[in-house]
Amino acid sequence: MPEGHSVHRIARQFRQNFVGHRVAVSSPQGRFAEGASVLDGRTVTDAKAVGKQMFLEFDDGLWLRVHLGLYGAWDFAGDIHSDPTIAASNGRMGQTNQRGTVVDGDDEADPILDLDGENSLHSIGAPRRARVRMSEQSSPLAELDERFPPEPVGQVRVRLLTDTTVADLRGPTACEVIDSAGVQAVIDRLGPDPLLDPSAEAGERFVSRAHRKGSPIGLLLMDQQIVSGIGNVYRAELLFRARLDPHRTGKTVPEETLRELWADWTRLLAIGVETGQMMTMDDLSPADYRLAMANRADRHWVYKREGLPCRVCGTNILLEEMGARKLYWCPNCQR
Structure with a gap:
């Protein structure tokens, strides 16, 4: 199951690449067709994570709540911009001594990519062998096909699409449209x-x-x-x-x-x-x-x-x- 750090990284991805953009929302799988129709054409205004829950805000006070659960994951493709605060530290910050002091690994500025793609910016969530990940030997999802957006692959519950970026959600435990009061009710239980x-x-x-x-x-x-x-x-x-x-x-x-x-x-x-x-x-x-x-x-x-x-x-x-x-x-x- 994706843990809290992954969900916070997903929220950062959305803040960096989707907030302020009008999005086309669809449900290629069909299981979220009604919710997608409510959100389609709206503008993303905020994204935040609380523990393992992510909340994506749209105009008119509507929110998309996603809990990835054991098998959920987001795949991103297109023109992906990393959060500058992550890019600045990735590859250096990553160990603490027993007193909790952060220790730099070395002077290397480039991120050290995990062999299993755990720190990929293009696929975040539960690991799946079929999912393409970032590594020195592989390409971002968007580079596998010259067409944009790429065709949905597998059981995509929700697709969020801007002019340059797409995010596909697969296998979540929870995926629903709620209002601000609903968001607060979830947070109050956590x-x-x-x-x-x-x-x-x-x-x-x-x-x-x-x-x-x-x-x-x-x-x-x-x-x-x-x-x-x-x-x-x-x-x-x-x-x-x-x-x-x-x-x-x-x-x-x-x-x-x-x-x-x-x-x-x-x-x-x-x-x-x-x-x-x-x-x-x-x-x-x-x-x-x-x-x-x-x-x-x-x-x-x-x-x-x-x-x-x-x-x-x-x-x-x-x-x-x-x-x-x-x-x-x-x-x-x-x-």
């Missing part, structure tokens, strides 16, 4: 998102909500009503970085530890948005940093490392199911 609200008050809302619960902290971090945006990868990595047993109940985790979790989530989310990758490793050499940015197997402490020795203590990483999702953790470091 836990805090540190990119939407980095205030101390937002952090304290997370602390108080988590500390009241008798559920395992490994479940609470995935509860979008407790905190927004954390998915399976970030859950495992945040708990390892905090040296927290995932089975420990929220009410038994010290409040100061919960505050440190919030601060670490704030840092990792910002790194994920800027680099496009869930980089969670610390204190890497420039060479190891480049390897980690190019290959997800080299940039996580415990995620998908079951049976392999812990990078810190050498104990084999465990895999179990928690909350119907795979949980990776070190039984020695996280005691």
